[in-house]
Amino acid sequence: MQELKKVEQTMLALNGDEAVAWAVKQSNVDVVAAYPITPQTIIVERISEFYHNGEIDIEFIKVESEHSALSASWGASIAGARAFTATAANGLALMWEILYIVASTRAPVVMAVVNRALSAPINIHNDHSDSMGARDAGWIQIYSEDAQEAYDNTIMAFRIAEEAMFPVMVTLDGFTISHTLQNVLVLPDEVVSEFVGERKVPRIKLPMIYGEKEIPLMLNPKYPVSFGPLDLYDYYFEHKVQQNEAMKASVPIIEKVHREFAEISGRSYEPVHFIPYRTEDADVILVGLSSTMSVVKKVVDELREEGKKVGAIRLRVFRPFPAEMLRKELSKFSAVGVLDRSLSFGGEGGPVFTEVRSAMYSAQSRPPIVDFVYGLGGRELPPKLIKKAFEDVLAMKEEPETPVIKYLGVRE
Amino acid sequence: MQAVWRPDIKELARKELETRPFESGHRLCAGCGAGIIVRQILMAARKPVVWINATGCVEVATTIFPYTSWNVPWAHNAFENAAAVGSGVEAAQKKLKRAGRFADDPDVELDYDIVVLGGDGGTYDIGLQSLSGALERRHKFMYVLYDNEAYMNTGIQRSGGTPFGARTTTTPVGKVIKGKPLFKKPIMDIVVAHQIPYAATVSPAYWNDAVMKFRKGFEAEGPAFIHAFSTCPLGWGSRPEDTVKLMKLAVETCVFPLYEVINGEYRLNGPSLAIAKNPDKKKPVEEYLKLQGRFRHMFKPENKWMIEKFQEWVDKQWELLLKKAGF
Numbered sequence: 001m002q003e004l005k006k007v008e009q010t011m012l013a014l015n016g017d018e019a020v021a022w023a024v025k026q027s028n029v030d031v032v033a034a035y036p037i038t039p040q041t042i043i044v045e046r047i048s049e050f051y052h053n054g055e056i057d058i059e060f061i062k063v064e065s066e067h068s069a070l071s072a073s074w075g076a077s078i079a080g081a082r083a084f085t086a087t088a089a090n091g092l093a094l095m096w097e098i099l100y101i102v103a104s105t106r107a108p109v110v111m112a113v114v115n116r117a118l119s120a121p122i123n124i125h126n127d128h129s130d131s132m133g134a135r136d137a138g139w140i141q142i143y144s145e146d147a148q149e150a151y152d153n154t155i156m157a158f159r160i161a162e163e164a165m166f167p168v169m170v171t172l173d174g175f176t177i178s179h180t181l182q183n184v185l186v187l188p189d190e191v192v193s194e195f196v197g198e199r200k201v202p203r204i205k206l207p208m209i210y211g212e213k214e215i216p217l218m219l220n221p222k223y224p225v226s227f228g229p230l231d232l233y234d235y236y237f238e239h240k241v242q243q244n245e246a247m248k249a250s251v252p253i254i255e256k257v258h259r260e261f262a263e264i265s266g267r268s269y270e271p272v273h274f275i276p277y278r279t280e281d282a283d284v285i286l287v288g289l290s291s292t293m294s295v296v297k298k299v300v301d302e303l304r305e306e307g308k309k310v311g312a313i314r315l316r317v318f319r320p321f322p323a324e325m326l327r328k329e330l331s332k333f334s335a336v337g338v339l340d341r342s343l344s345f346g347g348e349g350g351p352v353f354t355e356v357r358s359a360m361y362s363a364q365s366r367p368p369i370v371d372f373v374y375g376l377g378g379r380e381l382p383p384k385l386i387k388k389a390f391e392d393v394l395a396m397k398e399e400p401e402t403p404v405i406k407y408l409g410v411r412e
Numbered sequence: 413m414q415a416v417w418r419p420d421i422k423e424l425a426r427k428e429l430e431t432r433p434f435e436s437g438h439r440l441c442a443g444c445g446a447g448i449i450v451r452q453i454l455m456a457a458r459k460p461v462v463w464i465n466a467t468g469c470v471e472v473a474t475t476i477f478p479y480t481s482w483n484v485p486w487a488h489n490a491f492e493n494a495a496a497v498g499s500g501v502e503a504a505q506k507k508l509k510r511a512g513r514f515a516d517d518p519d520v521e522l523d524y525d526i527v528v529l530g531g532d533g534g535t536y537d538i539g540l541q542s543l544s545g546a547l548e549r550r551h552k553f554m555y556v557l558y559d560n561e562a563y564m565n566t567g568i569q570r571s572g573g574t575p576f577g578a579r580t581t582t583t584p585v586g587k588v589i590k591g592k593p594l595f596k597k598p599i600m601d602i603v604v605a606h607q608i609p610y611a612a613t614v615s616p617a618y619w620n621d622a623v624m625k626f627r628k629g630f631e632a633e634g635p636a637f638i639h640a641f642s643t644c645p646l647g648w649g650s651r652p653e654d655t656v657k658l659m660k661l662a663v664e665t666c667v668f669p670l671y672e673v674i675n676g677e678y679r680l681n682g683p684s685l686a687i688a689k690n691p692d693k694k695k696p697v698e699e700y701l702k703l704q705g706r707f708r709h710m711f712k713p714e715n716k717w718m719i720e721k722f723q724e725w726v727d728k729q730w731e732l733l734l735k736k737a738g739f
Contacts (some may be wrong), residue, residue, distance in 0.1 A: 220519075
């Protein structure tokens, strides 16, 4: 990552949740509707402090459930406001029904998901089963490595959401990031404010009703529209295909916003969808998400010292999934290991693995790929286990026939 | 609250014809009470209205893509969250107005009242939590419950609003259990316990009373709740032409009394007030029950006790209401 400081930024000691709250405070948000759930609670608490101290001009709806949190966010969004909510784990699961509705009505709600294991058994610690379970709901998903990125991604999410007309989920790892104090460079208020602007409502044409007039797509008595009608077998299918095409079309928007953000912040996340680390001459690599990849990079450095040609790729944008780009990138390696922090019960490997392997099927050169499921319910992944994973992947160069799924750090 | 506004039926009809807020051609059944309620709400509007709809008959019958009956801004999200959606709309409206957003945009109007409409399933049952939360938070909108006493849209399943004895597809008249063995949930009591400024019951058969109350709901300084009684010929096994008659009989038998609760004070209205003053006017429940197929089994000699039990329950509820209203 290049650190080109274009504007004076303030270094604050913030945990990941606070970093998200700061981003919300600076991003001209109009309505926040949220409910407390560990480990997301600090986001709600900090925004409450800003609100109660008059430091943020929002309407804060302290809802009675996550289901209502997302429902109210949707109401605010289609009424023309910029809406934010945050949740985790079971809270996200409770929103399940509404996730699809928000996405399918193209409401640009931004939500921080502080990744946590799903019940049962109840467990408050980090894994990715919550947001991975929501991967098909029609939200853009961006996974953050650290508190700084959680801050940056939240700011960018408002722009991406509104330009692409899709809701955006920004994730950060529960406790590992949400509750860990880090140095975070915070941009000046006015710089963020200018970058995100105020919520702009898209203008659309409804020729049968309003002719050539471009009308604001919002609840507006001047130009009434009906949101969320009944849509049966005669139209639903086309709408779903269009939605899928629209999500693919969000790719250049996601890239553009990242590049513009790099200009004001000096923080570049090129090439946006994933970030390679020491892959130029690498033989084998590990692909994974979020904070774990910080440790993976450290292990890469150590193994490099030992002369082993290893590298890493951290996926950032999981939806839309960068299949084409990954296919090109991963074809270069002799073997690939995928790190999955969630399971798909009864499936062949975790969600990251199945996506990556599916993308690689049509590649000219297909390296063997293995899935390492790790860290469920917050289980630590120490460097020595990452080393072991690399050794397994290195061994696959010679012996590609290995089990498809391996568990890292589970007692047998 | 003293409403100075009085509905003038000619004026209301003219306004409706001019603005056509709710177009004809929707697919509600013949004799459905819900369409009448929707029109009465819109007739009572004092300014532009934004309409939030829970999943249900009204939603399904009025917005089959690519058609819509709504010439007012309308939004449907899901079944159980209409009050939460309304909360979000109201919050957005407040913030956008405060910030002067769209102030220079001639294409946008932010000065509107918010209606949230849900059926009995969406209110008594699955939507009760989000309604309670919204009432506690004091969002300024009018929540209208159109109560046709079962999940009619999915094919007549019992809800918390289904009355005792009624036959539905999930409370069939079996050999052992005949219809619904339980009574209607006291939704008005539950809502009134939230201490909101205005709550009222309406029967669309009394259009003047209904339109007045919807207007008061719009004018309330905070959340308002209107419990509107709605005949469903399909689910009740009643003749479409008896719809208005049934909505009158429900009031005349005290099955569905008309009253309002203004800042906690109960006030009986119209025919219900007349019955309170002159109890002889109260009709027996049989007159109401006998026009409906869903209660037909109760008229068999061996099931007559059900009518008695129904009557006892109605009498008890009426007595409780009389006490609250100071009689």
